[in-house]
Amino acid sequence: MKKKEAILRVATVLFANKGFADTSGQELARLTGTAEGTIFYHFKSKEGLLLAILERVRDEIVDQFERFFENRPFASGMEMTEEVVSFYLYLAGLMEDKFLLLHRHFLYKFSESNPEFRKNLEAIYNCLVDIFEKAIVTGQADGSVTKEVHPRKSALILFTMVDGLVRFKNYNLYDAGALFNELMQTCRRMLQADT
Amino acid sequence: MKKKEAILRVATVLFANKGFADTSGQELARLTGTAEGTIFYHFKSKEGLLLAILERVRDEIVDQFERFFENRPFASGMEMTEEVVSFYLYLAGLMEDKFLLLHRHFLYKFSESNPEFRKNLEAIYNCLVDIFEKAIVTGQADGSVTKEVHPRKSALILFTMVDGLVRFKNYNLYDAGALFNELMQTCRRMLQADT
DNA sequence: AATGAAACTGAGTTATCGCTCAGTTTTACG
DNA sequence: CGTAAAACTGAGCGATAACTCAGTTTCATT
Numbered sequence: 001m002k003k004k005e006a007i008l009r010v011a012t013v014l015f016a017n018k019g020f021a022d023t024s025g026q027e028l029a030r031l032t033g034t035a036e037g038t039i040f041y042h043f044k045s046k047e048g049l050l051l052a053i054l055e056r057v058r059d060e061i062v063d064q065f066e067r068f069f070e071n072r073p074f075a076s077g078m079e080m081t082e083e084v085v086s087f088y089l090y091l092a093g094l095m096e097d098k099f100l101l102l103h104r105h106f107l108y109k110f111s112e113s114n115p116e117f118r119k120n121l122e123a124i125y126n127c128l129v130d131i132f133e134k135a136i137v138t139g140q141a142d143g144s145v146t147k148e149v150h151p152r153k154s155a156l157i158l159f160t161m162v163d164g165l166v167r168f169k170n171y172n173l174y175d176a177g178a179l180f181n182e183l184m185q186t187c188r189r190m191l192q193a194d195t
Numbered sequence: 196m197k198k199k200e201a202i203l204r205v206a207t208v209l210f211a212n213k214g215f216a217d218t219s220g221q222e223l224a225r226l227t228g229t230a231e232g233t234i235f236y237h238f239k240s241k242e243g244l245l246l247a248i249l250e251r252v253r254d255e256i257v258d259q260f261e262r263f264f265e266n267r268p269f270a271s272g273m274e275m276t277e278e279v280v281s282f283y284l285y286l287a288g289l290m291e292d293k294f295l296l297l298h299r300h301f302l303y304k305f306s307e308s309n310p311e312f313r314k315n316l317e318a319i320y321n322c323l324v325d326i327f328e329k330a331i332v333t334g335q336a337d338g339s340v341t342k343e344v345h346p347r348k349s350a351l352i353l354f355t356m357v358d359g360l361v362r363f364k365n366y367n368l369y370d371a372g373a374l375f376n377e378l379m380q381t382c383r384r385m386l387q388a389d390t
Numbered sequence: 391a392a393t394g395a396a397a398c399t400g401a402g403t404t405a406t407c408g409c410t411c412a413g414t415t416t417t418a419c420g
Numbered sequence: 421c422g423t424a425a426a427a428c429t430g431a432g433c434g435a436t437a438a439c440t441c442a443g444t445t446t447c448a449t450t
Binding site: 018019021022103104105106108109112121125148149150153154156157160161163164165167168171172173174178179182183185186189190191 | 320
């Protein structure tokens with residue numbers, strides 16, 4: 001079970017940073033100190049290995065969010081929203097490779113032909129958007145968030161915004177940290193209750 | 196000159212939709228009705244072909260934005276901002292393959308080793324963010340946009356938001372059109388002058 | 391029609407790919 | 421111990437990749 005774990009870990013980094021087609025079984029074997037046959041002993045194909053990685057990433061992300069937000073007190077829905085955004089950015093830094101992987105096109109290509117991929121991707125995105133939505137709904141109930149916005153759609157916009165920032169950071173286009181305060185301000189202005 | 200054009204056009208679609216590594220010279224030759232050698236006669240390598248495509252995409256995008264916004268009257272900076280967002284989404288639909296290509300990781304991978312890639316990508320992003328920034332600055336001057344936001348940083352956030360939406364649309368995650376109104380509303384709430 | 395340059399061809403080269411499989415080593419357990 | 425299952429190995433296979441090159445066709449100009 002030692003080698004299987006190593007393969008999963010190294011493959012996650014390589015698939016995320018070099019891409020799926022550009023990562024060969026040969027390289028994977030070399031970097032994990034295994035024989036190439038071992039990869040195909042544990043996973044039925046290269047695609048199967050990718051799927052196993054995606055399942056792990058899903059488990060990890062869903063688990064992290066559930067643990068962070070269960071039984072956690074928030075002063076208001078608006079504050080909860082801000083903390084969700086903040087935690088998302090924190091997690092994207094902590095699990096950089098995994099978020100990079102989620103931004104790679106080949107996952108979405110496979111999900112067109114293999115429903116297992118689609119299922120896992122949807123689970124991740126639904127989990128994330130649901131949390132944003134819950135924060136907005138909470139805020140609308142306690143009066144900290146304006147009722148003029150549509151909760152689900154605004155959650156999607158918010159998610160788009162935060163996830164887009166993570167993408168730019170991972171692509172080294174510009175520093176996401178420098179935009180953190182601006183993002184929070186935008187978030188507040190977008191959702192704040194009207195006076 | 197006929198075949199060179201065909202190669203550029205078909206390769207743009209294939210690189211954008213299938214990826215760089217997953218598109219072979221063989222397939223490219225078949226779909227363009229050329230011999231494989233013709234590709235390497237016109238472009239010194241597969242990477243050279245990709246670079247030629249990127250240069251075209253840059254020219255096209257920069258040109259489109261310059262043409263659309265030169266000598267164009269806007270009632271206010273806020274309205275200009277909205278029209279920029281709107282035009283960006285329109286263009287992303289019109290040139291879907293090219294925007295899809297810009298979201299592919301291999302471009303950013305090449306730009307780490309080949310400054311020509313970096314140069315072209317920066318030209319595109321700078322052009323886009325500059326226009327968003329100009330709209331915000333205009334709005335702050337005419338009073339339609341709040342002075343509480345930092346023009347450049349807000350332009351980046353705005354761009355992140357719009358570009359993220361395009362990405363979700365291209366990845367078939369959800370319908371960007373259904374979020375258009377919400378995006379505009381967010382844009383206005385984010386930037387509106389305080390009362 | 392003649393000619394030189396530019397465009398184009400496709401078989402061939404070398405390398406690497408994902409994957410298989412027959413065989414070896416390690417592990418778990420009575 | 422003994423033994424059977426599980427984990428692991430690496431040479432080898434067929435397919436396909438990017439790219440080359442010696443030769444052919446097309447084209448513009450006279």
